[in-house]
Amino acid sequence: MTLMPCAEFEDRILDLVEHQLAVGERPAVEAHLEVCADCGEFARELTALDAALTRELDAPVLPADFDARLWRRIEAESAPRPAADCVERKRQIEAEFAAQLRSLRAPAHWLPAILDGAAYAVLAVVAGLLLMRWAPELAALLPKSLPAGGRDWLLAGGSTGVFLLVGVGAAFRRQLGQAMGWR
Amino acid sequence: MDDDIQERLAAQDWRAAFGMLLERYRDKVFRLAFSLLRDETQAEDMTQDVFIKIWKGLPGYHGGASLSTWIYTITRNTCLTELKRRAAHPTISLQDPAIEEVTDSIPAMQTTDPESGAEMDVQVMLARLPEKYRRVITLFYLEQKAYEEVAGMLSIPLGTVKTLLFRAKKELLKMAARRPVPVA
Numbered sequence: 170m171t172l173m174p175c176a177e178f179e180d181r182i183l184d185l186v187e188h189q190l191a192v193g194e195r196p197a198v199e200a201h202l203e204v205c206a207d208c209g210e211f212a213r214e215l216t217a218l219d220a221a222l223t224r225e226l227d228a229p230v231l232p233a234d235f236d237a238r239l240w241r242r243i244e245a246e247s248a249p250r251p252a253a254d255c256v257e258r259k260r261q262i263e264a265e266f267a268a269q270l271r272s273l274r275a276p277a278h279w280l281p282a283i284l285d286g287a288a289y290a291v292l293a294v295v296a297g298l299l300l301m302r303w304a305p306e307l308a309a310l311l312p313k314s315l316p317a318g319g320r321d322w323l324l325a326g327g328s329t330g331v332f333l334l335v336g337v338g339a340a341f342r343r344q345l346g347q348a349m350g351w352r
Numbered sequence: 353m354d355d356d357i358q359e360r361l362a363a364q365d366w367r368a369a370f371g372m373l374l375e376r377y378r379d380k381v382f383r384l385a386f387s388l389l390r391d392e393t394q395a396e397d398m399t400q401d402v403f404i405k406i407w408k409g410l411p412g413y414h415g416g417a418s419l420s421t422w423i424y425t426i427t428r429n430t431c432l433t434e435l436k437r438r439a440a441h442p443t444i445s446l447q448d449p450a451i452e453e454v455t456d457s458i459p460a461m462q463t464t465d466p467e468s469g470a471e472m473d474v475q476v477m478l479a480r481l482p483e484k485y486r487r488v489i490t491l492f493y494l495e496q497k498a499y500e501e502v503a504g505m506l507s508i509p510l511g512t513v514k515t516l517l518f519r520a521k522k523e524l525l526k527m528a529a530r531r532p533v534p535v536a
């Protein structure tokens with residue numbers, strides 16, 4: 170008992186059994202089922218399967234106390250917090266945090282300035298030490314046409330100038346920023 | 353189609369909205385869970401969990417997706433997580449021992465009772481179907497053959513529902529054909 174329906178009719182027979190076949194297509198398929206034993210058998214088997222599935226696959230039913238148990242669980246859990254409440258609470262927390270931050274900063278406004286200055290000082294010392302270490306190599310990079318004394322002066326003057334620029338820049342950073350339109 | 357529920361939601365009347373939604377979707381969620389899990393008790397537990405999730409999620413639901421899409425997505429995710437958990441705990445085997453027992457005893461059943469042997473033992477054959485076929489065909493019959501409903505619940509295109517159904521039926525017929533023919 171092998172099921173070998175004609176390939177070109179197979180899908181349409183499935184549709185026919187499921188009452189999904191367009192009315193216009195039905196006569197052709199039904200006529201074929203009359204003359205083709207394999208397709209006829211296929212259709213009968215499908216119909217039997219459909220009947221068996223309809224009979225066997227009946228929906229399970231929830232117990233009668235399902236809702237009551239669910240509501241009890243819901244009462245046990247807290248009521249849902251409306252989304253608007255959450256947003257409001259978040260806003261409050263953020264506002265509190267910002268206020269805390271401001272109160273921390275206000276009385277100690279000189280502290281960041283001192284730390285700032287200290288950092289620049291450390292930077293300057295490190296840069297100076299590096300400059301001393303690499304002075305001969307830097308001097309060798311300058312044009313040979315300059316006299317030896319001239320090269321030393323150029324190096325010293327150049328580095329002093331850079332340090333001065335950075336220092337002034339750091340000290341008047343805020344004013345500079347405002348003048349340039351930053352922040 | 354759930355305008356009445358949407359109205360209650362808009363008024364932030366969570367309790368009324370949930371009551372209506374529970375009434376309308378309880379059985380559908382249960383049937384979807386059953387078709388995914390193949391276990392009535394577990395499907396019932398999952399249905400409880402799904403509605404707890406829905407209750408907690410109601411204030412955050414802003415009607416982006418339709419209510420049914422949202423509910424079925426929660427249901428599928430909850431059940432699939434449960435299936436993964438089951439697979440990760442081999443003590444609760446995916447190969448349901450009850451089903452294996454039945455499967456093992458097929459030849460005996462068929463030879464001892466030619467009358468019922470002529471019938472197709474649907475449950476046994478369904479248990480042997482590949483997962484994706486079984487889900488669709490189960491839900492299809494549980495939902496009184498409503499194609500669109502099945503497509504929505506499983507979130508697959510209508511054409512795919514039809515294709516999977518066809519394949520499932522052909523597979524079932526093949527299984528039925530392979531049975532030894534009972535001697536009269």
Ligand SMILES: [Zn+2]
Pocket residue numbers: 174175178201205206207208209
């Ligand atoms: Zn034919």
